[in-house]
Amino acid sequence: MEILEKIAHCVEFGKINKKSPYPPNMRNEDGADEYVKEALDSGIEPNDVLKEGLMIGMNKIGVKFRANTVFVPQVLMSAKSMSVGMAHLRPHFISGAVQRKGKFIIGTIKGDLHDIGKNLVAMMLEGNGYEVIDLGVDVGADKFLEAQKQHPGSLIGMSALLTTTMTNMAEVIVELKKVDPTQKVFVGGAPLSQEFCDKINADYYAPDPQGVIEYANSLLQLAS
Numbered sequence: 001m002e003i004l005e006k007i008a009h010c011v012e013f014g015k016i017n018k019k020s021p022y023p024p025n026m027r028n029e030d031g032a033d034e035y036v037k038e039a040l041d042s043g044i045e046p047n048d049v050l051k052e053g054l055m056i057g058m059n060k061i062g063v064k065f066r067a068n069t070v071f072v073p074q075v076l077m078s079a080k081s082m083s084v085g086m087a088h089l090r091p092h093f094i095s096g097a098v099q100r101k102g103k104f105i106i107g108t109i110k111g112d113l114h115d116i117g118k119n120l121v122a123m124m125l126e127g128n129g130y131e132v133i134d135l136g137v138d139v140g141a142d143k144f145l146e147a148q149k150q151h152p153g154s155l156i157g158m159s160a161l162l163t164t165t166m167t168n169m170a171e172v173i174v175e176l177k178k179v180d181p182t183q184k185v186f187v188g189g190a191p192l193s194q195e196f197c198d199k200i201n202a203d204y205y206a207p208d209p210q211g212v213i214e215y216a217n218s219l220l221q222l223a224s
């Protein structure tokens with residue numbers, strides 16, 4: 001296996017580093033940490049490490065997660081592997097040697113403190129080449145508007161897990177679209193539906209992180 005394939009494999013199966021005992025069949029083998037470092041040391045372009053290594057692995061796990069053949073713990077291990085690999089790439093992001101696809105602002109809606117699903121979406125987006133601006137939980141219109149102002153042209157996503165507070169999304173969308181009528185807003189979270197998305201005038205409802213990525217990528221293709 002070539003090194004970029006090995007990186008993708010480590011992310012897909014959640015192998016963080018040599019010390020990590022998970023997954024059991026890769027015990028004592030190098031992980032994303034060692035392989036990403038080795039790839040960069042051997043002169044492979046950081047962009048190729050991201051796009052042909054880390055992102056391939058993350059995409060594969062996203063597809064499996066959607067198909068229910070893997071579950072949250074496996075995705076979290078993949079995300080952890082990806083983030084240790086990303087740590088080696090960070091200096092190259094700063095220098096501009098690695099280009100991100102675009103920016104994605106995300107937060108859990110006001111009144112709601114659930115963040116596990118939102119974090120998964122954020123990690124999968126990062127693993128797919130987006131710069132993620134994570135506003136955290138209990139985020140109201142003011143914080144979304146401030147982020148929209150600071151990062152013009154970003155995509156924006158909101159997560160909700162509570163039926164009692166998911167309705168707060170409607171007000172945020174009105175405010176964001178007042179500032180920029182072309183602003184694309186994604187919504188998701190267990191109690192949401194396409195019907196609710198249409199009712200609050202959001203642009204896209206995704207039941208899972210893979211849906212967010214696919215729609216975000218399709219918007220980029222339309223723009224280019």
Ligand code: B1M
Pocket residue numbers: 072111112113114115116117118120121156157158159160161162163164186187188189190191206207208209212
């Ligand atoms: Co709470 N909770 N909780 N909770 N909690 C639920 C959501 C609940 C369904 C449990 C139940 O009663 N059966 C219920 C909501 C009922 C309702 O609204 N109808 C509930 C309640 C009532 C509450 C409290 C009010 C309880 C109380 O205090 N009386 C309270 C609310 C606090 C608040 O937010 N203000 C509360 C608190 C908590 C904890 C703090 C204990 C904890 C949260 C910890 C944390 O997030 N850091 C918690 C948890 C863990 C849950 C359950 C058990 C699990 C949620 C979860 O993380 N799922 C949940 C019951 C359940 O779902 N079984 C429950 C895993 C996660 C990966 O899935 O978040 O759906 P999910 O994300 C998915 C998709 O939805 C999607 O992608 C993810 C990956 O597939 N997705 C997006 C998510 N965001 C997206 C955004 C997108 C696109 C896709 O685009 C932008």
